[in-house]
Amino acid sequence: MLKVYARALSHLGPEKGRAVLIVGANLLLGALALLDPILFGRVVDSLSKGTHATWPVIGLWAALGAVGIGAGVTVSVLADRLAHRRRLAAMTAAFDNAVTLPISRVSEQGTGKLVRVILAGGESLFWLFLGLMREQLPAAFALVLLIPVAFWMNPAMATVLAVLAVVYVVVNVMVVRRTEDGQREVDQHHQEVSGRIGDVVSNVSVVQAYANLKSETAKLEALGAALLKAQFPVLNWWGLLVVLTRSASTVAMVCVFIVGAALAAAGKTTVGEIVSFGGFAGMLISKLDVLSGSIARMVMGVPTLDTFFDLVDDRAGSQDDPDARPLDRVDGAVAFEGVSHRVTADSDLGVFDVDVTVEAGRTVALVGASGAGKTTLMALLQRLRDPDQGRITLDGVDIRKVTLESLRKSTAVVFQDAGLFNRSIADNLRLAKAEATEAELEAALRAAQAWDFVQQKEGGLDYKIGERGQLLSGGERQRLAIARAILKDAPVLILDEATSALDTVTEARVKAALDAARRGRTTFVIAHRLSTVVDADLILVMDKGRIVERGTFAELCQNDGRFARMAEEAGLLERDGEGLAEAA
Numbered sequence: 001m002l003k004v005y006a007r008a009l010s011h012l013g014p015e016k017g018r019a020v021l022i023v024g025a026n027l028l029l030g031a032l033a034l035l036d037p038i039l040f041g042r043v044v045d046s047l048s049k050g051t052h053a054t055w056p057v058i059g060l061w062a063a064l065g066a067v068g069i070g071a072g073v074t075v076s077v078l079a080d081r082l083a084h085r086r087r088l089a090a091m092t093a094a095f096d097n098a099v100t101l102p103i104s105r106v107s108e109q110g111t112g113k114l115v116r117v118i119l120a121g122g123e124s125l126f127w128l129f130l131g132l133m134r135e136q137l138p139a140a141f142a143l144v145l146l147i148p149v150a151f152w153m154n155p156a157m158a159t160v161l162a163v164l165a166v167v168y169v170v171v172n173v174m175v176v177r178r179t180e181d182g183q184r185e186v187d188q189h190h191q192e193v194s195g196r197i198g199d200v201v202s203n204v205s206v207v208q209a210y211a212n213l214k215s216e217t218a219k220l221e222a223l224g225a226a227l228l229k230a231q232f233p234v235l236n237w238w239g240l241l242v243v244l245t246r247s248a249s250t251v252a253m254v255c256v257f258i259v260g261a262a263l264a265a266a267g268k269t270t271v272g273e274i275v276s277f278g279g280f281a282g283m284l285i286s287k288l289d290v291l292s293g294s295i296a297r298m299v300m301g302v303p304t305l306d307t308f309f310d311l312v313d314d315r316a317g318s319q320d321d322p323d324a325r326p327l328d329r330v331d332g333a334v335a336f337e338g339v340s341h342r343v344t345a346d347s348d349l350g351v352f353d354v355d356v357t358v359e360a361g362r363t364v365a366l367v368g369a370s371g372a373g374k375t376t377l378m379a380l381l382q383r384l385r386d387p388d389q390g391r392i393t394l395d396g397v398d399i400r401k402v403t404l405e406s407l408r409k410s411t412a413v414v415f416q417d418a419g420l421f422n423r424s425i426a427d428n429l430r431l432a433k434a435e436a437t438e439a440e441l442e443a444a445l446r447a448a449q450a451w452d453f454v455q456q457k458e459g460g461l462d463y464k465i466g467e468r469g470q471l472l473s474g475g476e477r478q479r480l481a482i483a484r485a486i487l488k489d490a491p492v493l494i495l496d497e498a499t500s501a502l503d504t505v506t507e508a509r510v511k512a513a514l515d516a517a518r519r520g521r522t523t524f525v526i527a528h529r530l531s532t533v534v535d536a537d538l539i540l541v542m543d544k545g546r547i548v549e550r551g552t553f554a555e556l557c558q559n560d561g562r563f564a565r566m567a568e569e570a571g572l573l574e575r576d577g578e579g580l581a582e583a584a
Contacts, residue, residue: 004305005298008128011086022078022133025071030141032068033287034149037279042272079133083126091122094312101314114311116194121308124301131294139287146287150280154269157277160259161284164252168285172292175237182234187303189227196220252281319404326406331395332360332491332522334381338390341380351377351545354390358538360491363523365533367563368542374526376545378494381524382411394492412490414517416497418481420469425454426461428469428480432488440487448483448513450476475509482513493521497528530567539563 012019098114143165150158196219260274335357342350351373358364366374379385381392383399391398399407412432420428429441436444441461445451453476457463469477485493495514511532517523527533534553541549541556541563549556549563556563 004302004309005128007309008125008305009132011090011125012082012129014089015082015086018078018082019133022075022082023137025074025078026133026137027141028071029068029075029138030145032064032071033138033142033283034145037276037283042276075134075138079130083129083133086129087122087126090125090308090312091118094118094121094308097312097314113191113195116191117304117307117311120190120304121311124304124308127297128301128305131297135290136294139290142283143287143291146280146284150277154263154273154277156263157256157259157269157274160255161252161277161280164255164281165284165288168288168292172288179234179237182230184303185230186227186234187307189223189230191307193220193223193227196223252285253278256281321400324401324403326403327394327397327410330410330491332410333393333395334358334492334522335393335396336377336380336390337393339377339380339387339392340389341376341385341387343376348544349373349376351380351542354547356538356540356547356550358522358524360395360522361520362537363518363525363535365525365527365536365539366542367527367530367533367539367566371544372542373545374542375496377542378413378496378524378526381492381494382413383407409488410490411492411494412485412488412517413494413496414478414481414485414514418469418477420465420472420477420480422464422467424459424462424464425457425480428465429484429487432484436487441483444483444487445480447486447516448479449509449516450479450483450513453479479509479513482517486517491521493517493523495523495525495527497526530572534572541566 095118098118147158147162147165150161256277257274260269260277263269264271264274336354339354340350340352342348349371354377356364366377368374376385380387381399383404386400391400393399394402394407394410421431426438426441429444430436433440438461442451445454454460454463463471465471465477465480469480472480495517514532525533525536533539536553539549539551539553539556540547541561543562549559549561551559553567557567558564
């Protein structure tokens with residue numbers, strides 16, 4: 001727990017100056033909290049003796065109260081703002097790393113779980129920072145000052161306070177140890193519930209289509225029941241601790257007055273001093289309550305912060321080489337040199353011994369059954385993964401020697417799922433080029449044959465397209481994704497089955513848009529429909545991660561091999577007495 005706590009506090013480092021100011025104000029608040037019962041006791045003694053020293057003490061008390069108000073305002077305002085800023089900075093760091101993780105890792109974790117990890121981690125950090133700066137520090141400073149001052153004033157009554165403090169701490173430590181493992185289990189159940197909710201909501205159309213609402217609700221209720229089963233024992237311990245701590249204040253006060261009454265009868269203390277120690281007893285328990293409450297929140301938050309920091313530290317994605325340099329002007333010549341990559345250590349999925357050289361401006365088609373390695377090969381080109389063997393070059397430069405940012409700026413991708421956000425058309429396009437003007441947006445949309453339908457939408461470029469672009473048709477979504485790729489104007493273009501989900505009429509329009517996008521760019525086309533790759537400069541036929549055939553459409557058809565059989569099945573070739581010929 002202490003290691004996680006120290007890691008969390010390190011996030012305050014960028015704002016040391018403000019943190020030091022807050023610590024100083026808290027030290028002052030701790031001292032003033034101790035002076036309150038002392039001055040109260042002095043006033044009581046002064047009044048009981050009928051001396052004229054009462055008014056100066058009251059005046060000093062009031063002045064110190066005003067100083068305390070100023071210090072309290074300083075702590076409240078600065079601590080709130082600092083905690084908010086550091087929370088957002090930590091969440092941004094986690095977000096930055098999450099969006100660089102491999103797709104396989106994101107899929108394994110689940111988007112719902114990742115979102116909860118970022119939000120819950122940020123929230124835990126916020127309350128940890130705020131609790132430290134507004135509650136824990138003044139409480140700790142007051143307690144540190146209380147013990148020596150109490151022993152200086154009256155060792156007998158101070159001993160009573162010390163014994164009570166030890167008992168209080170022992171009980172709290174016992175509860176923390178009893179609940180630490182249970183709280184980790186509770187947090188795991190919370191993540192499962194969040195993951196289930198995110199999974200269902202993101203696929204709500206499927207749930208509705210299969211009339212599976214009751215089943216999904218029942219499963220969520222079962223997860224909730226498991227969560228409560230794990231949580232109730234933890235809550236029982238903390239509930240017991242609350243009862244004990246609430247009674248501790250009364251016990252402390254009674255003990256102090258019993259000892260104080262005996263000492264007063266023996267002439268070893270004054271009424272004012274007893275009153276002061278009564279204030280000390282109340283302050284002791286209240287400050288220990290603050291610290292125990294903070295410790296409880298820390299214990300409950302440790303699993304959440306552990307998971308949060310695991311996400312921040314996850315370096316499963318490709319990283320920049322220490323000597324990486326940005327790419328300069330890119331022509332787009334790509335070479336795979338002896339490239340092999342196994343998706344997982346115990347899997348046969350991946351690519352093996354791939355050697356391909358592609359001149360700038362050429363179009364290469366990748367065909368083959370699902371799992372043949374087409375998408376993995378393109379993931380390697382984008383450095384979403386790194387080869388286990390061999391290397392990939394862009395304009396003769398090993399892509400591991402260039403910065404990821406410059407590499408990915410040199411590559412545009414159009415996916416089968418268009419990958420659109422619940423934002424306006426303009427905002428979706430500007431993901432490719434944030435500073436693009438409306439004229440540039442229009443030019444890209446025209447090239448993608450999308451300008452006409454955009455003009456017909458209410459608000460035009462400002463039309464909000466819904467989650468995943470669901471307020472657009474399939475063809476409109478794809479043409480918008482193509483327009484985004486055109487706007488990016490990257491020298492390398494990857495088309496990942498960009499037309500496979502479309503009807504033939506829509507496919508023809510999208511294909512025309514893709515032809516415009518390909519112009520002047522090195523293009524890699526992943527396709528199941530062979531009709532889309534007839535005019536490719538090079539076709540690579542992949543099977544089980546290896547290139548088993550290569551050539552132009554005509555060359556592969558003449559070979560009467562695997563590709564020729566695929567083309568025949570697709571109706572692109574006909575077999576006659578003399579062999580295969582292109583279908584009319």
